Amino acid sequence: MRGVVMHAPGDVRVEERDDPRIEQPTDAIIRVTATCVCGSDLWPYRGVEDVDHAPMGHEYVGVVEEVGSDVQNVQVGDYVVGSFMASDNTCEICQAGYQSRCVHVEVMGAIGTQAERARIPHADGTLVVTPGEPAPDLVPSLLAASDVLGTGWFAAVAAEAGPGKTVAVVGDGAVGLLGVLAAKQLGAERIIAMSRHADRQALAREFGATDIVTERGDAGVAKVKELTGGLGAHSVIEAVGTQESMMQAIRSTRPGGHVGYVGVSHDVELPGLELFFSGVHLHGGPAPVRRFLPELVQLIWDGTIDPGKVFDLTLPLEDTAEAYRAMDERRAVKVLLTV
Amino acid sequence: MRGVVMHAPGDVRVEERDDPRIEQPTDAIIRVTATCVCGSDLWPYRGVEDVDHAPMGHEYVGVVEEVGSDVQNVQVGDYVVGSFMASDNTCEICQAGYQSRCVHVEVMGAIGTQAERARIPHADGTLVVTPGEPAPDLVPSLLAASDVLGTGWFAAVAAEAGPGKTVAVVGDGAVGLLGVLAAKQLGAERIIAMSRHADRQALAREFGATDIVTERGDAGVAKVKELTGGLGAHSVIEAVGTQESMMQAIRSTRPGGHVGYVGVSHDVELPGLELFFSGVHLHGGPAPVRRFLPELVQLIWDGTIDPGKVFDLTLPLEDTAEAYRAMDERRAVKVLLTV
Numbered sequence A, B: 001m002r003g004v005v006m007h008a009p010g011d012v013r014v015e016e017r018d019d020p021r022i023e024q025p026t027d028a029i030i031r032v033t034a035t036c037v038c039g040s041d042l043w044p045y046r047g048v049e050d051v052d053h054a055p056m057g058h059e060y061v062g063v064v065e066e067v068g069s070d071v072q073n074v075q076v077g078d079y080v081v082g083s084f085m086a087s088d089n090t091c092e093i094c095q096a097g098y099q100s101r102c103v104h105v106e107v108m109g110a111i112g113t114q115a116e117r118a119r120i121p122h123a124d125g126t127l128v129v130t131p132g133e134p135a136p137d138l139v140p141s142l143l144a145a146s147d148v149l150g151t152g153w154f155a156a157v158a159a160e161a162g163p164g165k166t167v168a169v170v171g172d173g174a175v176g177l178l179g180v181l182a183a184k185q186l187g188a189e190r191i192i193a194m195s196r197h198a199d200r201q202a203l204a205r206e207f208g209a210t211d212i213v214t215e216r217g218d219a220g221v222a223k224v225k226e227l228t229g230g231l232g233a234h235s236v237i238e239a240v241g242t243q244e245s246m247m248q249a250i251r252s253t254r255p256g257g258h259v260g261y262v263g264v265s266h267d268v269e270l271p272g273l274e275l276f277f278s279g280v281h282l283h284g285g286p287a288p289v290r291r292f293l294p295e296l297v298q299l300i301w302d303g304t305i306d307p308g309k310v311f312d313l314t315l316p317l318e319d320t321a322e323a324y325r326a327m328d329e330r331r332a333v334k335v336l337l338t339v
Helices: A039-045 A136-145 A148-158 A174-185 A198-207 A217-227 A243-251 A272-278 A289-301 A317-328 B039-045 B136-145 B148-158 B174-185 B198-207 B217-227 B243-251 B272-278 B289-301 B317-328
Strands: A002-008 A011-016 A028-036 A061-067 A079-082 A117-120 A127-129 A166-170 A190-194 A211-213 A233-238 A253-261 A269-271 A281-284 A313-316 A335-338 B002-008 B011-016 B028-036 B061-067 B079-082 B117-120 B127-129 B166-170 B190-194 B211-213 B233-238 B253-261 B269-271 B281-284 B313-316 B335-338
Touching: A002 A317, A011 A317, A028 A136, A039 A317, A061 A136, A079 A136, A079 A289, A127 A289, A136 A148, A136 A289, A148 A174, A148 A233, A148 A253, A148 A281, A148 A289, A166 A174, A166 A217, A166 A243, A174 A190, A174 A198, A174 A233, A190 A198, A190 A217, A198 A211, A211 A217, A217 A243, A233 A243, A243 A253, A243 A269, A243 A272, A269 A272, A269 B272, A272 B269, A313 A317, A317 A335, B002 B317, B011 B317, B028 B136, B039 B317, B061 B136, B079 B136, B079 B289, B127 B289, B136 B148, B136 B289, B148 B174, B148 B233, B148 B253, B148 B281, B148 B289, B166 B174, B166 B217, B166 B243, B174 B190, B174 B198, B174 B233, B190 B198, B190 B217, B198 B211, B211 B217, B217 B243, B233 B243, B243 B253, B243 B269, B243 B272, B269 B272, B313 B317, B317 B335
Parallel strands: A166 A190, A166 A233, A190 A211, A233 A253, A253 A281, A313 A335, B166 B190, B166 B233, B190 B211, B233 B253, B253 B281, B313 B335
Antiparallel strands: A002 A011, A028 A061, A028 A117, A028 A335, A061 A079, A079 A127, A269 B269, A281 B281, B002 B011, B028 B061, B028 B117, B028 B335, B061 B079, B079 B127
16 A cells, blocks of 8 residues: 655655554554644654654544454444544543553554555544544544544643633644634633734634734743733643743643643753742643544534634645645645545 | 741741731731741751741741731631731632732741741731630641641642542651541542651551552652552642652653642752653642631531641740751651740
8 A cells, every 4th residue: 555654854755555454353444535744743754753764644534444353333334533542442541531541552653544544453442433424525624633623622621721711822733723623612711822824813713712912932921911911811722842832831821720731742841840839730641532532523523613624735645745845844734635 | 026037047046026017907917826847948947948037937826916907807816827828819819719829929938927926918818717716636737727738638639639539649748648638538539648657657547548658769659550550540649849759749640640749849840741641630839728728627626637636746936946956857747836
């Protein structure tokens, strides 16, 4: 089959990979109908993380082609969406809602879903079957649910966005923008999107942002405080993962408020004393997308939300190298790959 | 009046200080009937924090002697207990339960309650009147409510201790021990106290600990995991404030679990990537004791809890230097000073 392999930073190729096969009786094989490039794929692309001939991709929707002998909830022909972490959804950690830390977790990124087919471990626990074959215009939104929507949603839940709350969002990538959408759906009263890009500001407003702050760092913190009576936001979503963005998020939050952080940390060290006196709640990490998937699929199916709008470029799988370039150069927020 | 002044690290003296007076119409003056030495007082005593002729003490119970013209809830003659942070209890932050970060907060430690009298700012918001003059055996417990009980309680609440939960407690000082008591009161199913001192282990068991772990650091983490099916505790209370204790707390918590940290951070830097992948909730800081005080006073008054047991040495105010020495040398868990 054709699949994406990152040979080295900056060197993304579409080439022949071995067809996946059932390895465990709990596996399924899906034919991928759409996949995409994640902001986190840019870390190795930019050389911030090591990479050496790695299959790429962890977001996917598709059709089940084969199931292992123990698979019960998923059938051949089902249209499915799953999270970037495969999970059994039955262990104590899964049952508590932390499927991304399932005791049997498998990382889809190591399997690589930027490909024609993919093996899905723990198919019963990982995959959610859609109510039917989706209309083409729903596919981008369902694909978004696989990671960026689920991650933005988790960030908003972790930040305890809700009625009466002012939510600030640090980061205007797909996750940050969908954090805005999630905060809106969760009933937030006021949503401050922090962005200096006109196109992203526009999408943030479409998703529910009530205020835009263009300042960053300390100036951004000062602006959020100015908008919140000097106190800071109740809830802050962090969707970048740098020292600056984490400190901006923590400092933008009022005492007793909540920071939901989902940007994968890179060279972040949180100063203990400042964190102590901040009095904030801090929660985040790899999003347990599976917790939210059934609800998100339904919201998409019903047309209540349209998270697929974060895809501003669509390319065929064969052009994946260009997809990475476009995101690296910020010419695209997020690129959908048709398979 | 007589009051304690720390001239320099290790140099604690009881000497004449100016009598306090009403400075704001919202102030009250109390005659302190009992005060004590806090674990956090040992940081400057040991030279870890700077100190130069500072009045000391922030825990207190006493009788109101004078009130400012705007004070309404407190009368001369009332027996009162208050938090180590004076707060108006009416601002938005106070109303959300974070009185230790009140927008008008005043730090009682800067006033110094290891003294015969003390000025209490924001008396209406800060002080809680007891149901009457307490019997002498209730005084230690009411004094504990002023900080160590309230702080341990906040840690247990921040760690979401409750029915069905396994709670681990890092730190066997007064706050850690009262974290055990709080976890028990909040309904925790299993409480793991981490201590290597027989007397503190005994008190931990009396307060409700079901298991004792004597190992520290990585070995302590391994032991907690062994006791929790490899997953870690649901809730971990951190009551020390060092890098080792914070990492021990985070690593002892299962994904999705809660760390409540109340040890004042000293030279702590939290590694972002490890925190990210830990998936824990982190909340703590200077405890909003005032939030819990009315309930804690009632529990003490009714004889439901006896947190005063953490005081294992009682000395007159004049012997405060010996009180510091006894705690510094770990001859005492916590010293009550009679005034």
